[in-house]
Amino acid sequence: MNASRIIRLAFPFILNYVVYYIYLFTPEIYPIMNKIYIIGYGAIGKVLAVALKLNGHEVCIIRGSIADAPPQLQEITVESASGNWPSTEIHIGSLQQFRSLEDGIIVLANKSFGNARLSEVLQSKVGNAPIVIMQNGLGVERSFIEKGFSNIYRTVLFATSQNLQDGLVRFKPVAASAVGVVKGNEQLLNETVEQLNTPQFPFRAEKSIQPVIWKKAISNCVFNSICPLLETDNGIFHRDENALALARRIIAECVEIAAAEGIRLHADEVEASLLQISRSSDGQLISTYQDILNKRETEIETLNLEVAAIAQRLHKQHVVRETRLLGELTLLKSKLHR
Ligand SMILES: NC(=O)C1=CN([C@@H]2O[C@H](COP(=O)(O)OP(=O)(O)OC[C@H]3O[C@@H](n4cnc5c(N)ncnc54)[C@H](OP(=O)(O)O)[C@@H]3O)[C@@H](O)[C@H]2O)C=CC1
Ligand SMILES: CC(C)(CO)C(=O)C(=O)O
Numbered sequence: 001m002n003a004s005r006i007i008r009l010a011f012p013f014i015l016n017y018v019v020y021y022i023y024l025f026t027p028e029i030y031p032i033m034n035k036i037y038i039i040g041y042g043a044i045g046k047v048l049a050v051a052l053k054l055n056g057h058e059v060c061i062i063r064g065s066i067a068d069a070p071p072q073l074q075e076i077t078v079e080s081a082s083g084n085w086p087s088t089e090i091h092i093g094s095l096q097q098f099r100s101l102e103d104g105i106i107v108l109a110n111k112s113f114g115n116a117r118l119s120e121v122l123q124s125k126v127g128n129a130p131i132v133i134m135q136n137g138l139g140v141e142r143s144f145i146e147k148g149f150s151n152i153y154r155t156v157l158f159a160t161s162q163n164l165q166d167g168l169v170r171f172k173p174v175a176a177s178a179v180g181v182v183k184g185n186e187q188l189l190n191e192t193v194e195q196l197n198t199p200q201f202p203f204r205a206e207k208s209i210q211p212v213i214w215k216k217a218i219s220n221c222v223f224n225s226i227c228p229l230l231e232t233d234n235g236i237f238h239r240d241e242n243a244l245a246l247a248r249r250i251i252a253e254c255v256e257i258a259a260a261e262g263i264r265l266h267a268d269e270v271e272a273s274l275l276q277i278s279r280s281s282d283g284q285l286i287s288t289y290q291d292i293l294n295k296r297e298t299e300i301e302t303l304n305l306e307v308a309a310i311a312q313r314l315h316k317q318h319v320v321r322e323t324r325l326l327g328e329l330t331l332l333k334s335k336l337h338r
Contacts, residue, residue: 031129031151031188032103033195039118040064040110041092043161044134046076047171048109050088051201060091062098064110064118069094078200079170085200087167095121102127105192112140112302119143130184130192134177136224136287137302138217138310141182151184153192154209156216159201160281174280176202180209214263218254219274221304222247225326228289228298228333235282238275247274250304253320257311288330295338300330 036052036059038045045061052059063069071093078085106126110118112135122131130151133141144152158175179193189205197203206212223234226246230236236243251270258265288298304327311320 031127033105033129033191034058035060035104036107036195037062037098037101037104038107038109039095040108040114042109042111043163043169044157044159045107045109046090046163046169047078047159047161048107048134048196048201049090050076050078050085051198052196053088053090054085054200055198057195060093063092063094064114067094067121068096071097074167076167076169079164079168080200081172095125098125100127101125102129105130105132105195107132107134107196109134111135111297112137112299113297115140116143119147119149123147123149130188132179132192132196133182135299135302136216136220137299138213138306140302145183149183151188152182153179153184153189154182154213155179155203156206156209156212160284162284171201172280173201174277176204178206178209178212179203180206180212182209211263211265214254214258214261215265215270215273217303217307218251218258218265218270219277221254221307221323221327222250222274223277223286224288224298224300224303225323225330226250227286228292228330229326231289233282234278234284234286237278238282244271244275247271250323250326253323254307256319257307257314257316260314260316261310288334292330292334292337297338298330298334300327300334303327305331 036057038049038061041061041063049059049061073089074092075087075089077087106129108131126149128150130153131144131149132153132155134155134157141152141154156178158177159173161169161171164170181189193203193205227234227236237247248271251267255265255267255270288300291298304323308320308324308327311317
């Protein structure tokens with residue numbers, strides 16, 4: 001065999017290696033992910049930060065609503081049914097402090113109504129680093145897609161967390177929270193999940209995230225409107241047949257819109273999941289009700305009102321009359337209280 005034939009035969013293998021090494025060592029193509037930046041010093045952000053730090057990760061919480069918060073160390077304690085986790089010091093900073101976040105995973109644990117502004121600020125700092133959106137609702141990833149972020153992942157949380165005091169949070173994990181690809185690839189998804197997953201706050205990769213997003217969002221359309229309007233806790237649906245009957249009407253409407261979007265869900269499975277959440281968070285107030293009581297903006301626009309907007313786009317607004325009305329009432333109640 002002559003030399004040129006050997007080179008010709010070997011060429012595909014050499015090319016493979018070259019591409020592989022460029023892939024591995026070029027941060028523009030393959031993010032480094034040494035650190036975890038959590039945006040939002042709220043109930044979820046604090047617990048996630050503590051769980052990750054306890055498992056040896058370098059983690060920093062970045063304030064979501066405050067642009068110029070001075071860097072500080074804050075001790076956070078997490079209360080859980082199996083006992084308190086060791087109190088842990090967490091670095092808190094602000095976006096102004098960081099020129100680039102390209103060496104990490106960026107977790108959005110802020111309220112979704114902050115996404116439009118945050119996506120603008122993050123645009124020049126993120127590069128190809130994965131963004132993990134850890135919020136309830138539909139369409140919460142829109143501003144990141146529109147601005148051309150390259151790796152967008154979406155989590156559906158199966159856990160509840162509640163702020164008790166500034167450095168004290170109560171956490172209840174129910175199951176491993178699902179993470180799936182909105183834009184990106186499965187390999188980066190798996191590596192991102194591997195980084196985020198801890199025994200205290202478990203995550204799992206989900207290949208088909210859209211049905212999971214819709215199922216949880218429909219439950220939230222029920223909880224986040226009916227509970228604040230009735231001024232009651234999440235347990236109402238397993239305690240009261242009439243409340244459950246109302247929930248069924250909202251579920252039926254939303255399941256029809258999900259189907260029109262190509263997401264097949266059965267009303268019965270959504271109801272079963274709603275009842276499970278209602279039982280496991282009996283006595284707890286849903287975030288929207290807490291937000292109204294604390295005179296804060298709510299996420300209702302990415303729940304009932306987003307389902308209504310999707311229905312309108314599909315010329316099916318007649319299908320979601322009750323879902324929309326409850327959403328509008330919740331929005332009005334929130335505005336009247338602020
Ligand atoms: N708590 C729970 O049990 C669950 C929560 N979720 C979802 O997780 C997400 C976080 O919830 P949770 O931690 O409970 O919420 P919190 O209200 O406790 O905290 C949310 C954080 O969002 C940030 N924020 C508020 N307004 C803005 C704004 N305008 N711009 C940017 N950031 C803002 C604030 O961060 P900072 O103080 O740094 O400014 C705030 O602390 C929500 O989308 C929620 O729906 C889902 C399931 C369960
Ligand atoms: C419905 C519930 C309680 C489930 O985690 C939730 O999503 C929330 O608190 O916002």
